[in-house]
Amino acid sequence: MRILKELIKGIYRENPVFRLMLGLCPVLAVSSAVSNAIGMGVSVIFVLLCSNLLVSLVRPLVPDKIRIPVFIMIIATFVTIVDLVMHGFFPALHKSLGLFIPLIVVNCIILGRAEAFASRQPMVSSLADGLGMGIGFTMALMIIATFREILGNGTWLGLPVAGPGFEPVLLMILSPGAFLIIGFLMAFLNWLDNRMACERTANK
Amino acid sequence: MKDIPQFAAILCLVALIAAASLSWINEITEPKIASQEMKALNEGLQAVLPGASKGSIVPVKKAGNISYYIGYHDPEQRKRIGYAFEASGDGYSSTIRTLVGVDTTGTILAIHVLSQQETPGLGTRCQEIRPGESHPWWQAQFKGLNASDVRVDKDGGIIESITGATITSRAITNAIAEKATAVMQELPSGKQTE
Amino acid sequence: MEPQTLFGIAVGTIFITNFVLFRFLGLCPYIGVSKQLDSALGMGMAVIFVMSLASAATWIIYHYFLVPESSNLFFQIFMKSRGNPPDLTYLRTITFILVIATLVQFVEMVIQKMSPELYQSLGIYLPLITTNCAVLGVSILNINAGYSFIQSLVNGFFSGIGFTLALVLMAGLREKLEMADLPGAMKGAPIAFIMAGCMSLAFLGFSGLKIG
Numbered sequence: 001m002r003i004l005k006e007l008i009k010g011i012y013r014e015n016p017v018f019r020l021m022l023g024l025c026p027v028l029a030v031s032s033a034v035s036n037a038i039g040m041g042v043s044v045i046f047v048l049l050c051s052n053l054l055v056s057l058v059r060p061l062v063p064d065k066i067r068i069p070v071f072i073m074i075i076a077t078f079v080t081i082v083d084l085v086m087h088g089f090f091p092a093l094h095k096s097l098g099l100f101i102p103l104i105v106v107n108c109i110i111l112g113r114a115e116a117f118a119s120r121q122p123m124v125s126s127l128a129d130g131l132g133m134g135i136g137f138t139m140a141l142m143i144i145a146t147f148r149e150i151l152g153n154g155t156w157l158g159l160p161v162a163g164p165g166f167e168p169v170l171l172m173i174l175s176p177g178a179f180l181i182i183g184f185l186m187a188f189l190n191w192l193d194n195r196m197a198c199e200r201t202a203n204k
Numbered sequence: 205m206k207d208i209p210q211f212a213a214i215l216c217l218v219a220l221i222a223a224a225s226l227s228w229i230n231e232i233t234e235p236k237i238a239s240q241e242m243k244a245l246n247e248g249l250q251a252v253l254p255g256a257s258k259g260s261i262v263p264v265k266k267a268g269n270i271s272y273y274i275g276y277h278d279p280e281q282r283k284r285i286g287y288a289f290e291a292s293g294d295g296y297s298s299t300i301r302t303l304v305g306v307d308t309t310g311t312i313l314a315i316h317v318l319s320q321q322e323t324p325g326l327g328t329r330c331q332e333i334r335p336g337e338s339h340p341w342w343q344a345q346f347k348g349l350n351a352s353d354v355r356v357d358k359d360g361g362i363i364e365s366i367t368g369a370t371i372t373s374r375a376i377t378n379a380i381a382e383k384a385t386a387v388m389q390e391l392p393s394g395k396q397t398e
Numbered sequence: 399m400e401p402q403t404l405f406g407i408a409v410g411t412i413f414i415t416n417f418v419l420f421r422f423l424g425l426c427p428y429i430g431v432s433k434q435l436d437s438a439l440g441m442g443m444a445v446i447f448v449m450s451l452a453s454a455a456t457w458i459i460y461h462y463f464l465v466p467e468s469s470n471l472f473f474q475i476f477m478k479s480r481g482n483p484p485d486l487t488y489l490r491t492i493t494f495i496l497v498i499a500t501l502v503q504f505v506e507m508v509i510q511k512m513s514p515e516l517y518q519s520l521g522i523y524l525p526l527i528t529t530n531c532a533v534l535g536v537s538i539l540n541i542n543a544g545y546s547f548i549q550s551l552v553n554g555f556f557s558g559i560g561f562t563l564a565l566v567l568m569a570g571l572r573e574k575l576e577m578a579d580l581p582g583a584m585k586g587a588p589i590a591f592i593m594a595g596c597m598s599l600a601f602l603g604f605s606g607l608k609i610g
Contacts, residue, residue: 021426024426028425065207066214072495077222077225080226080229084229088233088240091240103531103534105495152324173323180591183589183590
């Protein structure tokens, strides 16, 4: 049951993007299309799982003072693996994500979870945490990308979803749109939290 | 302080393991990456030299780099269809690579944008295919024009710029004209070999 | 797209392709540290320093240790007589991030010695410069653009200035915003993002400018 809790928390209550505000750079850059969002999400889940696993296994053997460089090397290795494999087998995605694939190594989520969680918890909890955070990250990415792609391009995953008379709001696909959408989404989640808290106290 | 050799040893060990695993993965993926690039290039060449039989597109090198390609009608390489070359130019937010196929007089047979990272919804429309069609509509306008003279409408030519993507349109067009002029000059003067 | 003259690189990276507002690099500290002007400025200085050094160091490592050319030092020392220089560019990510981590460690020690107040006020955000996408980002961008050593150094330095500019602008605005009467849900991060969106919109006016 505890494993399940570790998994679920990364999705809403401790969503890395909306709550912990980690890993923002790729979120804004990659969320212009839902296909990119999914590609990036899957890559981050892979790296999170592998690095959390290896970090929790290796931690007892590594002296405290050099743990950060060791974690970084572990994460960088998996990121390079993702980079090479994507380049060979998914070249279109590799080109779209571009610079942000190697930048996964500095995605605060991964180093953050390695340091805060995986280095202190047993293997299975670490895996669950990694999976939960990764899924939360991917969902946040997909939600933002959905707004940006539909409003800014009239498509979802490349398929047209808006009617023929729809004039896309170009702003949404460009940089300002990313900031605005995430700002409003965060405000909405805050509002939702306040409502739930009020209802809870009202019900007492 | 006396821990330092121990720290260094552990770090080196981790680094070695990391480098070894990456080197292994690299061995596996490197050929795949190279073949992907070749595949994209070959598909592009086939697209801009319609009628060239497979295997009859021959590169011509100058100073070690491929300058242009000669397209032959037949595998025995007796009749030339024309030439193909890659034109590269800086667009709005990326370098755009375009393959251009011309016949022996320098008239464009077809163009094929190989790669670009322009603004989605604007510059990327240079590769947009309308529903029901099979080729990008913007690229189709180049067919039949003299490659060395193409210009966008804003520069006095007849290529219609993409609305809101003048820079992208101009970049591709000018790159084609520039490269075409250079290639046509490089061709051995005289008639095509029969 | 990449300007080639030093002036073009400098001005371009501050206004036209601003690291924070256009390229989305360096966002975590942007939201985290921009609450006060002084800490924003201090952070900005540290980042400029690290980005410049990192650009220089990573350029050297890439061009003398990783590329498959005759300048590759491994090739010169070990393999001169036989075969081709090895292509180690796939080790780029891991070597760059290690160099950056080391640099940041070094900068931390220097700041702690030279200005303990700054060290205190930056707190946790100083070691976090390692994970600042802008630092690794500029190193990779230099390689992708094929810049020379001097061009890379200039790009690193002025990209840091662009980052600091965005950071300082945001901090100035947020200090004023403390007094504003906002709806509860908007307070904090949401309004910061929306303001960033407006600033990004303003900077979009520069885009497409070609200067060298």
